[in-house]
Amino acid sequence: MTNDEELLHIERVIDRLDTRYPDIARESIEEVVRSAHAHFANGKVRDFVPLLVERAARERIQGLVPS
Structure with a gap:
């Protein structure tokens, strides 16, 4: 994966x-x-990397969502 593809x-x-x-x-x-x-x-x-980033970000964002 190129850097441009990763950023996309x-x-x-x-x-x-x-x-x-x-x-x-x-x-x-x-x-x-x-x-x-x-x-x-x-x-x-x-x-x-994009998959790992999405997983990590989703976990952090779920902590921001009021329950």
Whole structure:
């Protein structure tokens, strides 16, 4: 996966989470996703980074949703 492809996948992650959590501001979702993405910045195998980012971001965002 190229860097451009990875960034496109990350944008799609933001879009999916924005749709899934409409009560959370998109800016907050972007911040969580970019933070999760930065966590994997030094990984050598990039193929699964978008999946791992989405999973980590979703867990953090669920903690923001009032129960």
